[in-house]
Amino acid sequence: KNEVEQSPQNLTAQEGEFITINCSYSVGISALHWLQQHPGGGIVSLFMLSSGKKKHGRLIATINIQEKHSSLHITASHPRDSAVYICAVRWYNTDKLIFGTGTRLQVFP
């Protein structure tokens, strides 16, 4: 069993829809990251969370430490949101990240 599980693996949506991507983990962490990877490879860090909720534009990330679960929400989705979204956790007192295998999102006009 992977230490970081994401769901769904693939997601298609119509423009304007509300999107939710989930991440569950099984280890103790100091922080959780949500990353975005567009075709071509470059990765952008969207959020780093250790508790609660963060919002940036149409993106919202939440984390529940007790349940070892995080969600990434996209409101009013747009085709330019099409990308792979990756959840990664940082073990306590380490510099290492453990990555989920990603969720491929396609938003159609």
Added chain:
Amino acid sequence: DVKVTQSSRYLVKRTGEKVFLECVQDMDHENMFWYRQDPGLGLRLIYFSYDVKMKEKGDIPEGYSVSREKKERFSLILESASTNQTSMYLCASSPTVGIYGYTFGSGTRLTVV
């Protein structure tokens, strides 16, 4: 704008060649990382460095070595490239443990033929 720069976006090398992948960051970060990314496997850590001349093996170090002679530069070396090292390679950096995020490079897609 802070950056992690990888020297090549695409590389094609022959089996047995020695390959150098270079990564430079301009943020004075202590930590630097090399990952490879393969379909269905996600990102896996090859090596990381927490200071100049310091390095630690990640999850899949076999067939690779690294060099960090200066704080801003972290090189990944494939001593004798093989076809199973065809992959996307990503470099990242971060400040010391705890509260800060990571910055990733744009990746190098290496094909070994």
